[in-house]
Amino acid sequence: MADLFDRFESLLARRDSLVGDGGHDPFQVEMDEVLSQTEAMIGNRRTILAGTNNYLGLTFAPESLQAAHDALEAAGTGTTGSRVANGTYSGHKALEQALCSFLGKDHAIVFSTGYLANLSVLSTLVGPDDYILMDADCHASIYDGVRMGDAQIIRFKHNDAADLDKRLARLAKKPGNKLIVIEGIYSMLGDKAPLDDIVAVKKKYDDVYLLSDEAHSLGVLGRYGRGLPEEADLEDDVDFIVGTFSKSVGTVGGFCVSSHPQFDLLRLACRPYIFTASLPPSVVASAKASLELVEKGGALRKRLMRNAERLHSGLSALGFTLGGEISPVVAVVAPEVEIGVAFWRGLIDGGVYVNLALPPATPQNFTLLRCSLCAAHTTEQVDRIIEVFADVADSLVMLPKQPKKKVALG
Amino acid sequence: MSAEPSDGASQDVRAAVLEVLQTFNKTGVNLEDGTRFTEDLNFDSLLVMEFIAALEDRLDISVPLNVLPDIETVGQLVVATEQIVREEHG
């Protein structure tokens, strides 16, 4: 008889061939104890965390901890339901107001995660007669969100405004709204969207809106951390900004902001807003406190970029192939999946934790050792990361079974 | 309703689809109308995306992702592509 789980056979086979030898599994890492923003105990080893998305290091910010404590005491451990069915707490409103004033938009809706923010907005904002034009390298939550909706889904080549232009031109005669979807910083390679070119293309046509997912750029780009639109001085040209609290803001949750006068109608239409529990008071309070720190975080951003530059130049000096421009995401391209896994294990044995990213979740089918930096990394920690990368590259050359692969990560 | 395409135009689209598909045909099976992407050509989701992108380039069209779930065979893709070419260039 067929077992229900037989359909996962190929998934299982792939996993077994990659990590089924009993070695450390990159996808089941257990942090036995989190020591700080930049260190954890992983299997009895003090490990430098270089794959957290905790860009500003706010997970232990005293102001945010205190705000969370206070809210926990005052309003309890959870809301036990959605805002539509079970009510909005004062914290939710205050957080939405804080987002509006921080990002300079008239309306904000907070969702339970960034993933749900994308599902919500992308599945309801556009209908069957409309078109989504999304960058091909967009995050899975964007793919899932557009698939949940009824609009026609068209992908344009990654960061290619000319390709977007071509596709919009072919749609120009057709009725229906067009929504361009991009990200500020792309999560895997850390490259930025060419926002000025995209806005220029957008302006050539009628009924075109622009949504940017600032998941990785909020807190990172712009003088005040408002992301790529601030850095590019194009905030009024981005109609919808989606973001998450799970990266620079250091907690969990998602949001969308817009100055469209009817934006709040989405609360009545988004199923992932209506049918899931709202964020608990402590999370809401720490998100609000952290947003203030993000806005005031110029010094943190400087430290973050200094760390990014140091890691980027250190690794490229060693001869590694890096995925993108200098950004807090530093992605090392491995020549093949098996080397990626072996390399990841070498790093973890050397006390450095990064993310292993494999196709199909990666652009251009890259196998990536994806590092993300934190403002709280010390120079010594960054140097240590570089040193361990160098050691592992050396040791992989000596792997007897792979004498030819000594280009390691050339 | 747009006019029926001339045989010439639809022959061109068919030829272009087959030409692009041949570069993705790792199993070496004969490409016929009934050839199935998953079963006969071993396409996975990633390969589908790459193939569609190549087809878009070749014909200068946009293939909405929405049409993909309904396409199982080469013949179905040819028909869908002809319609898109008609809409976008006709």
Ligand SMILES: Cc1ncc(COP(=O)(O)O)c(C=O)c1O
């Ligand atoms: C671009 C992008 N959008 C959305 C998300 C989802 O955010 P969250 O972790 O809040 O669900 C992520 C990260 O996971 C992301 O990288």
